[in-house]
Amino acid sequence: MASSTDPEFAAKATTLPPKSDVPPSWRSNCSVVDVALRVLLFSATLVAIIVMVTSEQSEFVLGLPVKRPAKFTHSPAFIYFVAALAVACFYSIITILVSILVIFKPTLHKKFLLHFAFWDVLILGLVASATGAAGAVAYIGLKGNSHVQWVKVCSTYDKFCQHVASSTALALIAAVVLVLLSMLSTYSLYKRIRD
Amino acid sequence: MASSTDPEFAAKATTLPPKSDVPPSWRSNCSVVDVALRVLLFSATLVAIIVMVTSEQSEFVLGLPVKRPAKFTHSPAFIYFVAALAVACFYSIITILVSILVIFKPTLHKKFLLHFAFWDVLILGLVASATGAAGAVAYIGLKGNSHVQWVKVCSTYDKFCQHVASSTALALIAAVVLVLLSMLSTYSLYKRIRD
Structure with missing residues (x-):
């Protein structure tokens, strides 16, 4: 905020509508919501990674004498998913620390x-594409595709598919949180415009 | 840049740091870049839709006496892809018109x-997830997945796969353009902050 002793600011304050003024409490509330959303982002991405990584399941498959495992590493889409969420999780840790710093140094x-507005958008692109990729592969696993003879997997590997579905849902929540964070940053900038 | 004959701008230039000043010409340049990027978004999404929709190819498959077609409608991921890009294409038309209006009414x-900053982020989430979904299915079509016996499709349907790959690449360009548009809107807001 401009100093109240600044004559130019004082002159403007009488002519501008009230919505141009951003009280310190509003900014502080914004920062707290920002930190809360980033903690939610961290939790969602971390749990999504853990759920995906622990999805391994071994089952007997028709015609084979030994159990065959299903792992997330069997699909490049799931590997990309875990890598993208790991980046988002690491990003959320850094931005939580920076957001807390900003609360103490306004x-x-x-x-x-x-x-934040720049990076949130980039990480959103990453998380949204990873969610789309994992969701598309999970859907083929669930329903199969009769046109190209891709068989269902989830009828055999039910626990694996539950893990994949939960992880994808959590990534979707992370993507929504990133949209909200990006909007919050933009709105905070908008509220500070004086002209 | 601002006219050097503008007395208000000249007075401010001596008291405020240069980055706080937003000369009308800068805004105008921003609006022109904004329109150019939106036209690029429109072109990329429209061509991506056309390329995906015209990807149909019929081939003889081993053991079958008649040709079997491959269409984008055979995969829910590709249907979602076309729907998402159609929304982005429609959005780009509306925003091109609004951006042109803004150039004439600053x-x-x-x-x-x-x-723009709010909606660009939402449309980015949509396009990025659609790109991820189409890319994941296209990758299985190209490489197959030996772990779950999903066979390659692209060795038979080469033209279909070329269309899908081109369409996905165009969607990726559209996603990058949306990231740039979102950053441009945010940066324009940032440049207008006076405190």
């Missing part, structure tokens, strides 16, 4: 708002 | 910047 707020 | 700039 002068850094404006600069970090821009960086 | 007073509307601030309000629409916020709406």
Whole structure:
């Protein structure tokens, strides 16, 4: 905020509508919501990774004498999914720390708002594409595809598929949180416009 | 850049750091880049839809006396892909018109910047997830998956796969354009902050 002793600011304050003023409490609330959303992002991505990585299941398959395992590493889409969520999880840890720093040093707020808005959008692209990829492969596993003779997998590997479905749902939540974070950063910038 | 004959701009230039000033010409340049990117988004999504929809190919498959077709409608991921890109294409048409309106009525700039930043992020989530879904299914079609006996499709349906690959690449370009658009809107808001 401009200093109240600044004559130019004082002159403007009488002519601008009230919505241009951003009280410190509003910014503080924004920062707290920001940190809360980033903690939610961290939790969602971490649990999604754990659920996907622990999805291994071994079952007897028709015609084979030994159990065959199903792992997430068997599908490149699931490997990409885990890698993308690991990046998002690491990003959320860094931004939680930076957001907490901003709460205690509000002068850094404006600069970090821009960086957050930039990076949130990039990480959203990553998480959304990973969710789409994992969801598409999981859907083929669940329903199969009779046109190209791709058989259902989930009738045999039920626990594996439950893990994959839960992990994909959590990634979807992470993507929604990233959309909200990006909107919050943009709205915070918008509220600070004086002209 | 701002006209050097503008007395208000000249007065401010001596007291405020240069980055706080947003000369009208800068805004105008931003709007032109915005329209150009939206036209690129429109082209990429439209061509991607056309390429995907025209991907049908019929071939003789081993053991069958008649040709079997491969269409994008055979995969729910490709249907979602076309639907998502259709939404993005329609959105790009609306925003091109609004952006052109904003160039002629700069007073509307601030309000629409916020709406653009909000909606660009949502459409990015949609396009990125559709790209991920189509890419994952296309990859299985190209490489198959020996763990679950999903056979390669692209060795038979080469033209179909080329269409799908081109369409996915165009969707990736559309997603990158949406990231740039979102960053441009955010940066325009940032440049207008005066405190």
